Amino acid sequence: MDEMEPVPWPPELKWAFIDQQFDLQHRHYVASFSSADFLILLNGSEPIGRLYVDSTAERWHVIDIGFLPQWRNLGKGQVMLKTIQRQARARSASVMLHVERRNVRAQALYRRLHFRETEAGDTHIQMQWTAS
Structure with a gap:
């Protein structure tokens, strides 16, 4: 959330973005590092x-x-x-x-x-x- 501080979005939009980024990163890790x-x-x-x-x-x-x-x-x-x-x-x-x-x-x-x-x-x- 610290990195999102300067972004002029409402808090709920920032959290939605962070959740989306986590989900995408997790999917990438699971696909790329299956073990x-x-x-x-x-x-x-x-x-x-x-x-x-x-x-x-x-x-x-x-x-x-x-x-x-x-x-x-x-x-x-x-x-x-x-x-x-x-x-x-x-x-x-x-x-x-x-x-x-x-x-x-x-x-x-x-x-x-x-x-x-x-x-x-x-x-x-x-x-x-x-x-x-």
Whole structure:
């Protein structure tokens, strides 16, 4: 909703647009990554975010991870990624993800967790973690 703030639409139209975008993105992920799991991240019983991850190959793919605004910058993403790394290590797998070039905060987090850049495009950077 933060990104929609400057758009001069009424709130109900903004929410309808956001719902439509989520639906389209979800359909794309399900069609493109048929083996991936779609998980709702919880704090107790409260939904706080989502995770799309494909852990069926030797290189796991974190397709999307996101938290509701009030749950960002609290270390939840780091905890989730460390959990994924621990599980991948137990299966001798690496972990790959893509991050937007403009998302420098996420890039910094991934680098702290020992993800390394493996490819770079105009809009996204591919990063990979391998157990050492």
